[in-house]
Amino acid sequence: MPKIMLIEDNENIKKELSEFLMRYGYEVNAPIDFENIVKIALKDEPDLILLDINLPYYDGYYICKEIRKEKGIPIIIVTSRDSEMDEIMSMNLGADDFITKPYNTQILLARITAVLRRTSGSNSICEIVEHKGLKLNVTNGSVGFNENGVDLTKNELKILIYLMKNKGCIVSREDLMDYLWNSDLYVDDNTLSVNVTRLRKKLHEIGFKDGIETKRGLGYILL
Amino acid sequence: MNIKEYFISKLPYIIINLIIYLLFLVLMSIAKMPFVVMFMIFLVWFSPLMIYIILDFISKKRFYDDITGIINKLDKKYLLPEIIKSPNYYEGKIIYEVLSECNRNMHEHVNFYKNLQKEYREYIETWVHEIKTPIASSKLIVENSESKEKNSLGDELRKIEEYINQALYYCRSTDVNNDYIVREFEVKESIKNAIRNNRRDFINKKISVDIEDVSGNVITDLKWVNFIVNQIIINSIKYCTDNDGILRVYTTEGNDNIILTIEDNGIGISKNDVSRVFDKGFTGGNGRKYGKSTGIGLYLCKKLCEKLGLGISLNSIEGKGTKVNIIFPLGNFTRMK
Numbered sequence: 001m002p003k004i005m006l007i008e009d010n011e012n013i014k015k016e017l018s019e020f021l022m023r024y025g026y027e028v029n030a031p032i033d034f035e036n037i038v039k040i041a042l043k044d045e046p047d048l049i050l051l052d053i054n055l056p057y058y059d060g061y062y063i064c065k066e067i068r069k070e071k072g073i074p075i076i077i078v079t080s081r082d083s084e085m086d087e088i089m090s091m092n093l094g095a096d097d098f099i100t101k102p103y104n105t106q107i108l109l110a111r112i113t114a115v116l117r118r119t120s121g122s123n124s125i126c127e128i129v130e131h132k133g134l135k136l137n138v139t140n141g142s143v144g145f146n147e148n149g150v151d152l153t154k155n156e157l158k159i160l161i162y163l164m165k166n167k168g169c170i171v172s173r174e175d176l177m178d179y180l181w182n183s184d185l186y187v188d189d190n191t192l193s194v195n196v197t198r199l200r201k202k203l204h205e206i207g208f209k210d211g212i213e214t215k216r217g218l219g220y221i222l223l
Numbered sequence: 224m225n226i227k228e229y230f231i232s233k234l235p236y237i238i239i240n241l242i243i244y245l246l247f248l249v250l251m252s253i254a255k256m257p258f259v260v261m262f263m264i265f266l267v268w269f270s271p272l273m274i275y276i277i278l279d280f281i282s283k284k285r286f287y288d289d290i291t292g293i294i295n296k297l298d299k300k301y302l303l304p305e306i307i308k309s310p311n312y313y314e315g316k317i318i319y320e321v322l323s324e325c326n327r328n329m330h331e332h333v334n335f336y337k338n339l340q341k342e343y344r345e346y347i348e349t350w351v352h353e354i355k356t357p358i359a360s361s362k363l364i365v366e367n368s369e370s371k372e373k374n375s376l377g378d379e380l381r382k383i384e385e386y387i388n389q390a391l392y393y394c395r396s397t398d399v400n401n402d403y404i405v406r407e408f409e410v411k412e413s414i415k416n417a418i419r420n421n422r423r424d425f426i427n428k429k430i431s432v433d434i435e436d437v438s439g440n441v442i443t444d445l446k447w448v449n450f451i452v453n454q455i456i457i458n459s460i461k462y463c464t465d466n467d468g469i470l471r472v473y474t475t476e477g478n479d480n481i482i483l484t485i486e487d488n489g490i491g492i493s494k495n496d497v498s499r500v501f502d503k504g505f506t507g508g509n510g511r512k513y514g515k516s517t518g519i520g521l522y523l524c525k526k527l528c529e530k531l532g533l534g535i536s537l538n539s540i541e542g543k544g545t546k547v548n549i550i551f552p553l554g555n556f557t558r559m560k
Contacts, residue, residue, distance in 0.1 A: 012364065013360040013363060016360060016363035016366075017363055080356055082446070101356060101358075101359035102355055102359035104419065105362070105363070105366050107419075177426045178422060181422035182419055184415050184419065186432040186434075
């Protein structure tokens, strides 16, 4: 499980963001001692640091520079300062990415995965999500069950990812569409129904039966 | 400076002298002075007077011609006192001093307001950045919550965010400094970003999107373009028809520009209003009917486009739809390859 260190002094954001990231399967550590933050970060060796700029004692740029001197831990700067100068400065100091508040959480997640994938070397490049023996390879868009495999289209892939992330919970059509549009797939109501039907058929073909259930008036659920 | 007019302005002075001389002449003729003496007195009286007037004219002409010549050529006319030389006669010196004093005072005054505006702008900028933190945490709270109101609260938060952004850009657009950074990016990125921002409206209003024909890279400031595109798309959504709304975005490549067209099939704008949509505070018939318009969005777009050197135009047929063109120039200057 990738370990993320959250350096942020706003209590609410810290709490909610930790909760949010934990839900998506990250281990989160949010230190409170900002005076020795650089030492803590170096000792803790997280896989990724989410860094705010406005902090007590030292500002984010300084922390970023100090960490970079010692170790190449990936850093994403998250700040409400959005001028181009801030962005350039962050990049110059060696930050891997720059996101402005208030962020779209899906985009934040995507950036985190991208940075992690880029920095973690070739071994863990392909991301595989598993559910009851159903293996979904996010990187090449194929899904396997037992010995069988099938390729998914972009829409089907995204639908399955979202259902798997929320397995056991009812996912409303509204949320599903929101997720798809957020991934730049502009589907309408009918297309969504067609895609879900096709996805169901494909899963059926490889032997994963009755996986996706329709809850009338509520949405879909992956059992 | 015209010698004739100068002479006319000196006329009262000469006439008074003449009248006194005439009185003198009457007295002298009563005293039976010879004519030659009277003529000599005339010469002694009037030739220095004329010489004085002419010399005065020459020295003044130099100064005033200087001023009028410079003021006509000058772009910023208030800089005059800093350019002209101090004249070498008394009255001119007074005027010169007064002018410089006025100028100094005006500069102080202008600087005072400049600072005031700068401070205000800086305050707005910090305020905007400060308010973004609570918005960010509210968004996260909403995201993590399981409540029924989750989506509608999220929508409202997004609107707040948009209005705040508008304030930020408004404040930036009035500033004399151009704090943008120009770089190359794909136009499509900007469109995708705007659609992503407004995705819930697209889904709720069942508007379909076609951005297949968007291609090409432009060189300008990404954030400003994002803001402009976002404003235009918000308008398209706001004034879309209830069913079968379609947003079509495409680019056409000209010789030295890329034209980005954002087209909708909404209610459109009446003929009378089209020419004024970019005016500040103009809401038009649609604004009155739908009551959600502030007349700031398009005005800002126009202003930001002007600052970035982009063109923007709007065509609309009432009842059929609206088409906004953004023209990105691609001169030799911007083709950095």
